[in-house]
Amino acid sequence: MVTGHPSDRARKRAPSRRALETRDRVLDAAERVFAARGFDGATIRDIAAEAGEPVGSVHHHGGGKACLFAQTVARRAEALSAARLAALETARAEGPPRVEAVVGAFMRPFFELAEGDRRWRDYARLVALVSADARWRDLAAEWFDPTAEVFIGELARLTPGAPRRAVAAGFVFAVSAMLALLTSAGRIETLAPGAADEGDLERLIAFCAAGLVAGAGAGD
Amino acid sequence: MVTGHPSDRARKRAPSRRALETRDRVLDAAERVFAARGFDGATIRDIAAEAGEPVGSVHHHGGGKACLFAQTVARRAEALSAARLAALETARAEGPPRVEAVVGAFMRPFFELAEGDRRWRDYARLVALVSADARWRDLAAEWFDPTAEVFIGELARLTPGAPRRAVAAGFVFAVSAMLALLTSAGRIETLAPGAADEGDLERLIAFCAAGLVAGAGAGD
DNA sequence: GTCTATATGTAGATAGAC
């Protein structure tokens, strides 16, 4: 799958400010449309209309549909990783953290970013798409696996004796649960009508922390 | 989204045996192709080629793409629910079961069906697609929610004092983790290279059971 | 860099012979 923008190879000069704004508008629109309709369900035309740009402009700045998708995923990945790693450092500052604090360091930054910012909620849907679709495995490996390794390593240190496979499995389960809450809180509402959603994040963290501890000793 | 087959309204007579076989071949092919490429990524032509049928035949038996998808989801839903409810009855036979037994009754039947049967593994991908995409909410509500209600009710009985919202949230987290393992065990392999996958199901059940108990008291 | 126009392929659906 081609994901490199053509201009990466032969960029002649720095783009103008207006060009950068256009590029941002295109990426913002792509983020919304990919989040709403998935990769195959989205069309360049949808994105162009959403951005208020002509179709050709989306191609020019995006470098093709797959490359455009890859760019939207990459754009916020570093900020997300940085926030998570900073939270982990904070948790580690006073000696070995508890499992719950490590899980919180991974999850809370994403929810804080998503709270009140539609763009990060849309981005969460992109992350869920990438995680669920083997076609984007390379993208996931590039942008998400390094941080995952750090957290898995930290969790392994806190659950001595647990095989790495058990910790990795628990981490994958936890990420799935996190993405479910980030992208479809409505599903919980359907099964528990009328209740408020305050506290779901705390429930998620408690769920995953307890699960990681219990899973570390199971299945061997 | 239209999901009713035209012949539902004016079926003149029972279909011949050959027609039924054709219909089954079409549904089998649709299941494979939808599982591999998603709803938007799949095409009627892919399905026709996979089934060894002409394109028109797929339209005739499927009643359109959306209806065909709905049929593939519906086809195995009752068998899955029945297996789960039977397992729950077995667990309940000797007094109140433990949370872990209830989680196992929900999850084990699906893994047992998927083990060694590619069609059920493909079906798991369809279930994951339906769960993640709001567009299929009605389909999920029709085929999966009733069983979910039964299990949530049982779990609520076993965690007295927990608000229903907490139990429902835990159930959604557990289902997400289950679908992650059913549909992309390879993701665990990436993060824990070389290790075998024996025991992941036990880890999943331990993870979710502990998470449900811990989540029941959190977030309030 | 931007935008119009267009090239080329393929999608879902259907009509009508057999």
Added chain:
DNA sequence: GTCTATCTACATATAGAC
């Protein structure tokens, strides 16, 4: 019921004027 041929729409992508 089956299968061929076709309709209509829209997809991605690009060429080239400005």
